Amino acid sequence: MxxxxxxxxxxxxxxxxxxxxxxxxxxxxxxxxxxxxxxxxxxxxxxxxxxxxxxxxxxxxxxxxxxxxxxxxxxxxxxxxxxxxxxxxxxxxxxxxxxxxxxxxxxxxxxxxxxxxxxxxxxxxxxxxxxxxxxxxxxxxxxxxxxxxxxxxxxxxxxxxxxxxxxxxxxxxxxxxxxxxxxxxxxxxxxxxxxxxxxxxxxxxxxxxxxxxxxxxxxxxxxxxxxxxxxxxxxxxxxxxxxxxxxxxxxxxxxxxxxxxxxxxxxxxxxxxxxxxxxxxxxxxxxxxxxxxxxxxxxxxxxxxxxxxxxxxxxxxxxxxxxEHGIVWPESVAPFQFGLLNLKIAHEQTTKLCEDIYACFQKENKTILYDDRKEGAGAKFSDMDLIGLPWQIIVGPKNAEENKVELKNRKTGERAVISVEGLYERFLQG
RNA sequence: CGGGGCGUAGCGCAGCCUGGUAGCGUGUCUGGUUUGGGUCCAGAAGGUCGGAGGUUCGAAUCCUCUCGCCCCGACCA
Known part of the structure; x- marks a missing residue:
């Protein structure tokens, strides 16, 4: 979505x-x-x-x-x-x-x-x-x-x-x-x-x-x-x-x-x-x-x-x-398993990467909410924390250029910059 | 139902006491700017002040009634 x-x-x-x-x-x-x-x-x-x-x-x-x-x-x-x-x-x-x-x-x-x-x-x-x-x-x-x-x-x-x-x-x-x-x-x-x-x-x-x-x-x-x-x-x-x-x-x-x-x-x-x-x-x-x-x-x-x-x-x-930031959904009932944050819509590579990730996750029926709105990065971070999806996939220009994303766990707050391949390996079959 | 509180712009609020051209923040729209934690600047739209009646030259403001919502108590997945 x-x-x-x-x-x-x-x-x-x-x-x-x-x-x-x-x-x-x-x-x-x-x-x-x-x-x-x-x-x-x-x-x-x-x-x-x-x-x-x-x-x-x-x-x-x-x-x-x-x-x-x-x-x-x-x-x-x-x-x-x-x-x-x-x-x-x-x-x-x-x-x-x-x-x-x-x-x-x-x-x-x-x-x-x-x-x-x-x-x-x-x-x-x-x-x-x-x-x-x-x-x-x-x-x-x-x-x-x-x-x-x-x-x-x-x-x-x-x-x-x-x-x-x-x-x-x-x-x-x-x-x-x-x-x-x-x-x-x-x-x-x-x-x-x-x-x-x-x-x-x-x-x-x-x-x-x-x-x-x-x-x-x-x-x-x-x-x-x-x-x-x-x-x-x-x-x-x-x-x-x-x-x-x-x-x-x-x-x-x-x-x-x-x-x-x-x-x-x-x-x-x-x-x-x-x-x-x-x-x-x-x-x-x-x-x-x-x-x-x-x-x-x-x-x-x-x-x-x-x-x-x-x-x-x-x-x-x-x-x-x-x-203090919002809801922390257990995976079993979360409205979506993943939230995908596009931090800079105008940045071609960032948006391209987001679209790819979105398509791949959808293909395997992973529930994912792609924040493609024309909002500032801050607003997206806040909203995503507020709605509490278990996993956040954060894509900004710097990482996108190296084909990397940041993966954040909403519950633990743990963040890690990983390659897109690493992301797919972790969550997808194909 | 008893006790308390609140209804003013989408949301959060000020103004009411002491009547005199309806305001702030945020959001929305437009243009520019910014782009890793709700950026900044400019402009614009948006309100029969919950409703009815009354007092008054004049009511968001005072009075009466009414509707709605919230909190405390007795009841409950």
Whole structure:
């Protein structure tokens, strides 16, 4: 992509309405723009990041054998009456009336809708376990949205729902989902901690929050220091260890009754980007989602639901990965892998070399943003640092004349002048 | 919803207290200049001062109402 043709508006000034780093940077780097309180436009670069995260989530969910579906954003109120959540959900739920005065809601979650799909088709235990998931925009009319997409009213969420014949089986499914979560966060390249969370009225130990560790996080996590030494790779072994180690959200943690000695206790700040929990037959009973079990009896299914805040994760990643110059994208989600800076458009050799590099990278489907704008070198350096692409290929007249470029790593700040051949060898096949 | 704050040029802000021809920085456009960290110079365009009503000879400024946005609290992927 050539920047001169790309809609990627960067802002030098810090927007007045943004308080936290991720919000400021998302606006300044041209990822999002505010439509109204808690609702945002997604501009090209922001959309690319969103899609990259979605893709990783989808791949890991599909790999585990989960089925992706898509629930409409609008849902009829009947289902919510049926599950007895219609009145309980309160003002957070956006209610809309159509021309026939029929009331609809803009879905804040989809337990009812998914249960409705499930009960229509699945009649036998032989079809279980089943996990259905979607990635869809949700709306929760928060009293006070804030921090940009970190806590917006409209947000993109991956929500999954599991159906099992027994609590034991449901527990297995829960673990399976947990493994996919660990894999997802690992691929994104951030330290995400699964932390035991409040299970609400159901009780038991089957609820975890996943938090991206960031200084600016709003939640505090308490955990056994053994956690720090654990390398999570998603194996069953690790999962067992993980489940055994003490961890708790700040609501759950109680210094008095904490099961581990104080010298073993650690705490960190984090941003919640995932929450999974088991809720048993809560909805299957009220909504009559039953299957025939082995003995020929109708049995309500046991369920759990599993969320990942996809749009929030964009902000959370930035909170965890930025510096004073701008965003520092992990390669896994970066809008482009490479930024190519032409420092002097008017210099024939420089521009020729840039065009060559651009063509070669494109040919091998490397995502590259070529800054071919008629801007000064300083502006290009600043903008490129701001948008945070992992690799910068800097081409100026002096180096161009010797067929050399400067390669800069955004994260480490390391720079090296290398030959064009060296550049190709490093990143390209042919 | 309670408490606080802000709406003036695309963006960031001053002017308001004490009413009298709407300003600064930046960005945009034009010409020149510069070219490894947002160069410099000159010129230009751009605002019904969030909206409505009122007071006044005269309102960005004073009064009333209203809409929007931000921050703190209770809620949350």
């Amino acid at each position: 050539k920047w001169s043709k790309y809609f990627s508006p960067t802002i030098k000034e810090i927007p007045a309405d943004a308080q936290v780093a991720s919000h400021q940077l998302m606006l300044r780097a041209g990822l999002i723009a505010q439509e109204c309180a808690g609702i945002y436009y997604w501009l090209p670069q922001g959309l690319k990041v969103l899609r990259n995260i979605m893709r990783i989530v989808q791949e890991e969910q599909d790999k585990a054998g989960f089925n992706e579906i898509l629930i409409p954003t609008l849902q009829p109120t009947d289902l919510w009456q049926e599950s007895n959540r219609y009145d309980g959900y309160g003002k957070e739920m956006l209610r809309i009336k159509d021309r026939h005065d029929r009331e609809l809601i803009y879905g804040p979650t989809a337990e009812e809708a998914v249960t409705d799909i499930f009960r229509r088709y699945v009649k036998s235990y032989k079809d279980l376990p089943m996990v259905l998931y979607q990635i869809q925009w949700k709306f929760r009319d928060e009293i006070r949205p804030r921090f940009g997409v970190m806590r917006g009213r409209e947000f993109l969420m991956k929500d999954g729902y599991s159906f099992d014949i027994s609590e034991e089986a449901a527990r297995e499914t829960y673990r399976k989902v947990m493994k996919t979560y660990i894999a997802i966060f690992q691929r994104i390249g951030l330290q995400a901690m699964p932390v035991r969370a409040d299970t609400g009225p159901i009780g038991g130990d089957l609820s975890h929050e996943f938090l991206i560790v960031a200084e600016t996080g709003e939640s505090t996590i308490y955990y056994d220091k053994a956690f720090d030494d654990l390398k999570l790779d998603g194996s069953d072994d690790d999962l067992d260890k993980l489940m055994a180690i003490y961890s708790a959200t700040d609501e759950l943690h109680d210094a008095e009754s904490c099961s581990i000695p104080i010298e073993q206790l650690r705490y960190k700040k984090g941003i919640e980007i995932g929450h999974i929990f088991y809720f048993g037959d809560k909805y299957s009973k009220t909504m009559n989602a039953k299957v025939m079990d082995e003995s020929g009896k109708l049995s309500a299914v046991y369920s759990g639901s599993y969320g990942i805040g996809v749009s929030r994760m964009v902000a959370a990643i930035i909170e965890a990965s930025h510096d």
